[in-house]
Amino acid sequence: MTKWLVVGTDQRLRIANELLVESGIDSVYISTDTFDDQLKKILLETKPDCLLLPLLSMKQSIPVDYLKEGSSVYSGNTSAVWRQELVEKSIRHTNYLEKEQFIWRNAQLTAEAFVHIFYEQTKRQIAGKHFYIAGFGRVGKAIAHTLHQLQATVTVVARSEEQLAEAGVLGYNTLQLNETTMFTNGYLVNTVPAQWLDIKQSGSVPVFDVSSAPGCLKQGDSSEYYTIHLKLPGKHFPKDAAAVLVDAVLRMSIDERGTKCSKENESD
DSSP states (O other), X not given: OOEEEEEOSSHHHHHHHHHHHHTTOEEEEEOOSSOOHHHHHHHHHHOOSEEXXXXXXXXXXXXXXXXXXXXXXXXSSOOHHXXXXXXXXXXXXXXXXXXXXXXXXXXXXHXXXXXXXXXXXXXXXXTTOEEEEEOOSHHHHHHHHHHHHTTOEEEEEESOHHHHHHHHHTTOEEEEOSTTOOOOSSEEEEOOOSOOBOHXXXXXXXXXXXXXXXXXXXXTOOOTTEEEOOSHHHHHOHHHHHHHHHHHHHHHHHHHHHHHHHHHHHHO
């Protein structure tokens, strides 16, 4: 039987391990985000065929000598150096954050989590309110769609002409993002993973940042109207987020086995 090892302190990883076990997979979980003595011991004892790692880079990467040749690693962000070391030892690596199905389902969870945060923080309804959505990638699209369905007025703000054109066709208001863009009414939801916002641009407009650390405020800026919300799916919907992750990595595992069999047949 294929052995799995799930590593990480994010509760969605703990639940992911439970889901793997419930589906009949031999899986072990360890709550750590770094290579330490406990993880070393478990790696030596279990010799996993498949390793599921956190979304963010581990504080100290696992030395490849502790991984089985021919095993598979599924992770979020990792260093290019470590990925090259895996290749040199014939260890397959897949970044689940780059898989479209995972990205879109995670984006929808983020959108629903934002709605929860908005209600919780403002005690206001969404219908009839105006929202600027900065960025129109997957998360931006999911949030814009969700807010529109709840009868909010949505203005998509982006630098990309392509994104603005798409947003316009979908029925949203649009606004070009640049250094002089001003946000004057309603709420601003940021999905752009860059420090682009000067507090003078947003004034007293509440800013909800759902991108990634360190957030969208320019370095040195701070505002009482700004809040940042990280890892929303795992915090608000850990079971659903874990199910999305497990579904993604099991699909990858099946695809890998199919590719491996095809290559073996070609060599026969």
